[in-house]
Amino acid sequence: MRKKNLLLQGLSIFLVVAILTGTAITFNYNQDNSTQKPKSVLFLEKFGELKERNSENPSFIDGIKNIRINQFDGVSEPLVAINPIDPSKIIVAANDFRISGNQARVIFSHDNGNNWVSSTVPLSGLAGYTEATDPAVTFDANGNILYAMIHYQTFGNGDGLFVNKSADNGATWKTRATEVKKNSDGLVFEDRPAISTDNSNSAYRNNVYVTWTSLSDESSRILFSRSINGGESFESFIELANGKVHTTDVKVDDNGNIYVAYLVNNNLIQIRKSIDGGNTFSAPIQAVSFEHSGSAYNNTYLLKQNGNTGVKVRSFPSIAILNNNVYIGYSAKNGSDLSDIFVTKSVDGGLTFSTPLRVNNDNTLTDQFMPRLTAQDGKLFMTWLDSRDDVNNQTISTYLGVSPDGGISFDNCKISTQSFNPASILLKNYIGDYIGLAVSSENIVSVWTDGRNNLFDVYAGILPMNPTSVKDEVILTDFVVSQNFPNPFNPSTTISYSIPKENTVTIKLFDVQGKEIATIFSGFVNAGSHRFNFEVKQTKLNLSSGTYIVKVRYGELMKSVKLSYIK
Numbered sequence: 001m002r003k004k005n006l007l008l009q010g011l012s013i014f015l016v017v018a019i020l021t022g023t024a025i026t027f028n029y030n031q032d033n034s035t036q037k038p039k040s041v042l043f044l045e046k047f048g049e050l051k052e053r054n055s056e057n058p059s060f061i062d063g064i065k066n067i068r069i070n071q072f073d074g075v076s077e078p079l080v081a082i083n084p085i086d087p088s089k090i091i092v093a094a095n096d097f098r099i100s101g102n103q104a105r106v107i108f109s110h111d112n113g114n115n116w117v118s119s120t121v122p123l124s125g126l127a128g129y130t131e132a133t134d135p136a137v138t139f140d141a142n143g144n145i146l147y148a149m150i151h152y153q154t155f156g157n158g159d160g161l162f163v164n165k166s167a168d169n170g171a172t173w174k175t176r177a178t179e180v181k182k183n184s185d186g187l188v189f190e191d192r193p194a195i196s197t198d199n200s201n202s203a204y205r206n207n208v209y210v211t212w213t214s215l216s217d218e219s220s221r222i223l224f225s226r227s228i229n230g231g232e233s234f235e236s237f238i239e240l241a242n243g244k245v246h247t248t249d250v251k252v253d254d255n256g257n258i259y260v261a262y263l264v265n266n267n268l269i270q271i272r273k274s275i276d277g278g279n280t281f282s283a284p285i286q287a288v289s290f291e292h293s294g295s296a297y298n299n300t301y302l303l304k305q306n307g308n309t310g311v312k313v314r315s316f317p318s319i320a321i322l323n324n325n326v327y328i329g330y331s332a333k334n335g336s337d338l339s340d341i342f343v344t345k346s347v348d349g350g351l352t353f354s355t356p357l358r359v360n361n362d363n364t365l366t367d368q369f370m371p372r373l374t375a376q377d378g379k380l381f382m383t384w385l386d387s388r389d390d391v392n393n394q395t396i397s398t399y400l401g402v403s404p405d406g407g408i409s410f411d412n413c414k415i416s417t418q419s420f421n422p423a424s425i426l427l428k429n430y431i432g433d434y435i436g437l438a439v440s441s442e443n444i445v446s447v448w449t450d451g452r453n454n455l456f457d458v459y460a461g462i463l464p465m466n467p468t469s470v471k472d473e474v475i476l477t478d479f480v481v482s483q484n485f486p487n488p489f490n491p492s493t494t495i496s497y498s499i500p501k502e503n504t505v506t507i508k509l510f511d512v513q514g515k516e517i518a519t520i521f522s523g524f525v526n527a528g529s530h531r532f533n534f535e536v537k538q539t540k541l542n543l544s545s546g547t548y549i550v551k552v553r554y555g556e557l558m559k560s561v562k563l564s565y566i567k
Contacts, residue, residue, distance in 0.1 A: 043097040055486045057494045059417040063529030064463040066417040071118040073455040074098040078447040080436035085143040087440035088112045089169040093135035104132040104149045108170035113462045114483040123151040124162045125176045140197040148193040157186030165231045180234045188216045194249045202256025204277035211248040222262045226278040247316035253324045261317035266292045269317045273350045287353045290332035293339035303367045312429040313369045322375035329373035339369045359410045362388040376439035383437045383446040395419040415461035418452045425451040481552045481559040488564035492535035502526045503555045510549040
């Protein structure tokens with residue numbers, strides 16, 4: 001999210017001119033400067049004071065769970081990562097319009113995404129640095145979290161890129177983030193970092209790599225820095241590209257090779273490779289050329305344009321590594337279609353790339369944009385925002401594509417349970433610049449900015465890993481019982497479970513001593529994911545406040561969860 005405060009720039013120029021010419025200085029605070037105000041000011045004007053969100057039950061579509069993960073409104077641009085050692089631990093980094101000072105937003109789950117905790121990450125600790133933007137997050141091979149964020153002065157010329165670290169899945173952080181690059185002249189500012197770690201068994205294992213865009217009025221640069229001590233310090237940056245360049249991604253393959261891709265001239269993606277842990281990089285290779293998504297307008301690109309409003313879009317690259325092949329996902333125009341999703345592949349270490357494949361399989365001229373690409377267990381996964389379900393091309397849903405054949409084909413399925421109209425939350429044509437996707441051996445987790453409540457919220461779409469296809473429905477291979485939500489609860493809570501084949505399911509309630517209290521459900525259930533709403537009053541049970549055990553029996557199998565009731 002571009003942070004330059006045009007309002008302050010204009011005010012500074014006005015003051016200088018007034019002083020030099022002796023002109024009387026008059027402030028008209030009621031003047032409409034909406035085109036120059038920073039987004040944090042526009043957000044407060046549009047949405048008002050802080051709104052704490054009440055807990056809501058998850059919703060489901062074809063076995064895919066949607067859950068709002070933010071505690072307060074005003075959250076956008078989420079990215080997600082899953083702990084490679086313990087996949088039940090999930091971390092989400094996000095922009096937050098509601099917080100300021102030496103902190104950035106982080107949301108984490110320690111139970112496979114059933115329950116989420118909102119917290120903050122300490123940043124630079126520098127005086128006057130009050131705003132944060134453009135989060136990026138990853139786990140290293142030891143399960144440590146690395147969190148990158150731009151921290152800057154609202155009233156001043158300072159800004160910089162900083163990285164913090166957590167060794168306990170986001171519960172605590174270093175008291176002060178590590179500096180990667182800092183500015184103080186107001187002429188250059190840092191933008192959109194990407195972060196990755198070497199999780200291979202190479203000599204560079206657990207190195208931390210950060211790439212980002214360094215912007216100025218004259219030109220931009222793609223910069224790279226590394227840490228060889230787990231994020232405790234970062235080496236001096238090196239320049240990978242300059243000119244009309246923007247928005248980068250970085251990934252590491254199984255041999256420790258680093259790949260950095262970035263957007264050039266708004267119509268092509270270049271990639272550079274390092275085989276020595278970031279000491280040196282190969283010459284840039286053109287991976288793909290295209291026509292940028294959207295319609296050009298006022299130095300940006302818009303979808304769903306109506307006059308001077310629309311949804312801002314960028315055709316940025318997203319890299320995935322599968323079997324040491326390099327894949328780049330992006331959005332682009334496709335004839336009369338303003339935005340489709342594409343992927344291109346290199347099987348020779350980034351020297352050459354294939355003809356791009358269209359990933360979205362709809363037969364419409366609606367918009368598909370903001371792709372995020374990753375790989376796991378021999379498959380490619382891509383998520384994006386999609387308007388195919390609206391003939392008027394206005395509302396947005398989130399879709400997932402899965403390729404089990406190395407990018408030859410992609411099945412598509414919708415993973416958001418409700419669409420939204422982005423016009424309800426637009427701020428200077430902004431709803432966020434990207435969405436997030438992470439996949440483990442257990443779950444697929446996508447996170448996105450969602451306006452279904454006419455507020456800036458972040459929703460997660462969570463589904464079990466699918467060994468074959470998502471074309472029709474999620475194919476389950478195990479009996480799974482999730483932690484009830486909400487927990488503690490009163491008056492009701494939802495018990496979610498999934499079964500691979502149809503069978504009889506029985507749900508019983510026990511006290512902590514193991515004494516059976518009641519059978520609260522029994523019936524023949526079809527294969528798939530299901531929810532049972534346990535409402536105490538409807539069961540006519542006289543329960544006291546305390547801990548209880550729910551046992552779900554599926555055929556001859558049984559699993560249990562503990563729940564807490566507050567009377």
